[in-house]
Amino acid sequence: MSLLTILAISLIGCLCAAWVFRFSGQVLSDQKPFFRDMPYGVAFGYVLGVAVLAWIIVTYIGAKIAGFPAANKLYFFVKAVEWFVIFAVAAVLFRILGRNLGTAGMRKLFRSMPLTASFGILIIILYAIVSIFAGWIAPYGQEQVFAQANIPPGGDPSTGGNPQFPMGTDQIGRDIYSRLIYGAQNTVGIAFATTCLAFFIGGTFGFLAATLGGWLDQIVSRTVDVLMAIPALIFALLLMTIATVWANNFGIDRTIFMVVIIAVIDATRVYRLARAVGQNIVVMDYIEAAKLRGEGLMYLIFREILPNATAPLLAEFGLRFCFVFLTIASLSFLGVGIQPPLADWGTMVKDLSQFINFAQFAPNVASAPLLAAGAIALLTVAVNFVVDWMLHKSSGLKE
Amino acid sequence: MSGTLLKIRNLQIEGRADETWNPIINGIDFDLNKGEVLGLIGESGAGKSTAGLAAMGFTRDGCRISGGTVEFDGIDLVNASAAVKRGLLGKRIAYVAQSAAASFNPAHKLIEQHVEAPVQHGVQDRATSQADGIELYRRLRLPDPDNIGFRYPHQVSGGQLQRAMTAMAMSCRPDLIIFDEPTTALDVTTQIEVLAAIRDIVEQFDTAAIYITHDLAVVAQMADKIKVLLKGDEVEEADTRTMLSDPKEEYTKSLWAVRSFQRPAKPAINTGATPVISVQNVTAAYGTVPVLFDVNFDIHQGRTVAVVGESGSGKSTAARCITGLLPPKQGHIEFDGVALPLDYKKRNKDQLRQAQMIYQMADTALNPRKSIGEIIGRPVQFYSGLTGADKRRRVEQLLEQIELEPTQYINRLPSELSGGQKQRVGIARALAADPKFIICDEVTSALDQLVAEGILKLLADLQDTLGLSYMFITHDLATVRSISDEVVVMKDGRVVEQGPKADMFQPPHHPYTDLLLSSVPEMDPDWLTELLEKRGIDNIGDAAVGKMV
Known part of the structure; x- marks a missing residue:
């Protein structure tokens, strides 16, 4: 049987099962509104969900039993x-x-938190603890090289692992577990600093443009338009290449250039949001009342506008943090980001990437590059869950 | 009048908030016969809209019908299946929402939306329904009925939209229409047209209706019987004439009494006195669009000048000129005989302090992230430099002046106050500057009548004790009657008439003033009929205004 036939049969099966499910529900529950008013699509959704779940459970048990x-x-x-x-x-x-x-x-x-949000918060707390206490948690240093390189993860000697290095060692013999922990410190720490800087720049200009309007708004907005017109990653790559030369000439750490460059590029997006949110707040009567009272610009921005803009800005902060984080990982992957011997997840994925070819016959070896990739993915997902929840809360949407 | 159409028994509705179900309506009953109009009145939060929707077997999200029955023509709507309700709603039961502007889909032409229900329900085909829509537009006296349906919602005025929506509700000739405050957002002169149109069409087709409103005078014109609700409970029900002439319950009597609040007249102004604010030959424009033309008026110490007019008449713009937000093109503003700089940015702190403003929407006038203490404390600190305990004492004193218990309210956020309390905080913020002159921009129009009366009394008391002068912008002539000393009538950016209140409410009037005055609904069930007879049926509303100007 071809895959197509299987799909078609299971789809038709689900469609029939959905009708049976709804009909029997109506009869058995004596026309309870839940079944009575259930659209056919919803019934289909229930059946499909159960079918997928069953498939996952059966496959999982099968894989556990299989040799x-x-x-x-x-x-x-x-x-x-x-x-x-x-x-x-x-x-x-x-x-x-x-x-x-x-x-x-x-x-x-x-009590009112969805499970996704508590998952996100838990992961963020874990990452924060790991990156702050990296020096204490990591068993080895991030630059420490051991004699045995390329130990596969798992720590099981029968598959070539070594219990001393539970996640194995990389191509020159550094402990991957320790480097993952230090990577949290480097990547997450730098991403956090960059995002803060981006918000400081973008937020300040955004609120100024919203409050003052006029020519200042025009100049800043058009500048931002120009910056936004250039693809972000390529622009960052270009500037980083230039910065590499400057870093060598002036003896400044290249990481500082990277922080500033990414912050400026991302500040353009923050500016757009801050300006839009600010413009909505500026037209409120309480701002007019404050203006008529004779309040200064600083009071208007920090005491009247900012407290009302925190919810959307905080949500944007979470998202922006993910983007910055991914940009840093991408730049490191491309070789212009965080420089060795500092551990960084993007670089780790790049260095170990050739192991992915072993996926067919030695999946535990292939999982080496996926550890760092998974660490990036996990944080991104967690932050997005929390941001979704905060947006939901601040927008006042119910259900 | 044959047979009961709608029968509601012991209806209970609950709403979900903070994970618990709270009662919104605790058991109300009513019957509605064919062709009968029931008026549901009450303050906001009384549950009148919820009750009206429940008559369609419908509840808003987060609400549920927890008990009782709703029976429409023998069909149990509470337990009816979605399919049965779909067959009824739009076809036999229709709904007219408060804001027609927000309820029409802006992407489709009026007639497209009009034919939707009849075609969907299979009552008429497209062409018949379209022709019928045009006929309904004609009967509702919409201008240019043959073509108005082919406009988009933004191309017609608010009053016309409201009538188009009524036509849409009539499209399937329903047995029952629910009108949810259909005229609340309209000017008095427009309101008349919509009221007359709704009443005619309901009579013509012998449709039963539930008319929800908080305006007693309006309901008196429309309803055969009236039901008063208070916090989800029924207060009393009676037919309109009995209810108006002989209300039984205290609460109903208090609602009826609101309109009688009136301040005693003050002695005439000393002719030589310098006015607190003098608006002299002010002409203003937004960009190149002129909005004010040579406006003149004076406001004297301890007096209230009411500025009335329809929306777009320039009354708020006049206020913006006085505050300096919109510097006039010509003319000037004098304060105590001294010309003020036209732009507020050029005024000094003391000039800014002397003129304060109270806004229509207390929701947007108070920063939602600041506590009441901070909101009132800021101008205290800003102008008088008081800090710490002195500032707190002054804030407490102000809260006492607006009749809010200081210890209870000082740390609350605006969202934790009711509409009337928020408006009081707005007043306290203006008082905190210790001004001589306050502009009140429609301060009571977003409030229920009882609450509004409280605000008006408070403003009157403050004027007596502090010697304040008010510029009172409003479109509600009942408010003008109760609080003002002098009246300025504006239309299209010009002052058409001004003078002491006593003169303004006595004929002879300027024709526009006359139109405004006669358009204010009165608590007499025959008022609308008599008014329409007097004006002549074709001469109402837009047409009348056009002719008089």
């Missing part, structure tokens, strides 16, 4: 399911913890 060659094919599938369950359980536990500890306000916050 060596078949299990290899599903190695990443099994890992994904396991980690998904582990994270879900951790998030549930974290939320239960939050609901029962801490101040009344915090408990209330946790």
Whole structure:
């Protein structure tokens, strides 16, 4: 049977099952509104969801039972399911913890929090702890080179691992686990500093443009338009190439150039948001009242506008942080970002990338570059979950 | 009048907030016969809109019908399936929303939206329904009925949209229409047209209607019987004439009494006195669009000057000229006989302090992120330099002046106050500057009548104790009658008439003043009928205004 036939049969099966599900629900529940008013599409959705879930469970159990060659094919599938369950359980536990500890306000916050948001907060807290205490947590230094290079992750001697290096070593023999931890410090720390700088620049100009308007608004906005017209990554790459020369000439750390360049490029996006939000606030009567009172520009911006713009700006901060973080990883991957021997996730993915070719017959070897990639993905997903939740809260949308 | 159309028994509705269900309506009953009009009145939060929607078997998101029955022509709407309701709504039960401008889809022409329901329900085909729509437009006396349907919603005025929406509700000739405050957002002169149109068409087709409003005088014109709601409970129900002449409950009597608040007349102004504010030959424009033409008026110490007119008449613009937000092109503003700089940026702190402003929408006039103490404390600190305990004492004193308990309110955020309380805080913020002159821009128009009366009394008391002068911008002549000493009538950026209140409310009037005055609904069920007879049926509204100018 071809894949197409299987798909068609299962689709038709689901369609029939959906009708049976709705009809039997209506009969058995004696026309409860839930079943009575259920659109066919919704019934189909329920059935499809159950079918997919069943498929995942069956495949997972099958992979666990199956022997060596078949299990290899599903190695990443099994890992994904396991980690998904582990994270879900951790998030549930974290939320239960939050609901029962801490101040009344915090408990209330946790009670209305969706699971995705508590997952995001948990991950962010973990990353923060890891990056702050990297020096204490990491078993080895990020620059420490060991004799044995290219140990596959897993720490199991039967598959070529070494329990001393649970995530293996890289191509010149550095401990990947330690470098991942230091990578959190370098990548996340620099990304955070860059985002803060971007918000300082973009926010200040955005609010100034919104409040003063006129020629200042025109000049800044058009400048920003020009900067935004150039593709961000290519622009950053170009400037970094120039900065490399300057860094050597003036003896300034190249990382500082990178922070400033990415901050300026991302500040253009922040500027757009701050200006739009600011313009909506500036027309409010309380701003007019403050102007008529004779208040100065600083008071208007910091005391009247900023408190009302924090929710959208904070949400943008989360998103912007992800973008900055990915830009840094991309630049490092391309070789102009954070420089060795400093550990950085983007560089790690690049250095270990050739191992991905082993995925067919030695999946644990192939997972080496995926560890750093996973660390990036996890943080990005976590931050986005939290941002979604904050946006939802600040917009006042219910359900 | 045959048979009961709608039967509501012990209707209970709950709304969800902070994870719990709170009652919104606790058991109301009513019957509605064919062709009968029921008026639902009450303050905001009384549950009148919720009750009106429930008559369609519908609740807003986050609400649920928790008990009772709604029976429409023998069909149980509470337990009806979605399919049954779809068959009824739009076809036999229709709804007219408060803001027609927000309820029409701006991307489609009026007639497109009009034919949607009949075609959907299979009542008429497209062409018939379109022809019928034009006929309805004609009956609702919309201008140019043959072509107005082919315009987009933004191309017609608010009053016309409201009538187009009524036509749309009539498109399937429903048995029941629910009108949810259809005239609240309109000017008095426009309101008359819409009221007359709605009343005619409801009579012509013998449609039953539920008319929801907070304006007693309006409901008196429209309804056969009236039901008063208060916080989700029924206060009383009676037919309109009985209700108006002989209300039983205290709450109903207090609602009726609101319109009688009036200040005693003050002695005539000493002719030689210098006015606090003198607007002299002011002409102003937004960009190149002129909005004010040679406006003159004076406001004296301890007096209230009401500036009235329809929206777009330039009354708010006059206020913006006085505050300096819109520097006039010509003319000048004198304060205590001294000319003020035209631009507020050039005025000194003391000049800014002397003239304060209270806004229409307290929601946007108070910074939602600041506590009441901070909002009132800022001008105190800014102008008088008081800090710490002195500032706090002054804020508490101001809160007492506006009749809010200081310890209870000083740390609250504006979102934790009711509409009337917010407006009081707005007043306190103006008072905090210790001004001589306050501009009140439609300060009561967003409030319920009882609350509005409280605000008006407060303003009157403050004027007596502090000797303040008010410029009172409003389109509501009942408010003018209760608070003003002098009246300035504006139209199209010009002052058409001005003088002491007593003179203004006595004939002879300028024709425009006359039109405004006669358009204010009165608490007499025959008022609208008599007025229309007097004006002649074709002579109402737009046409009348056009002829008189």
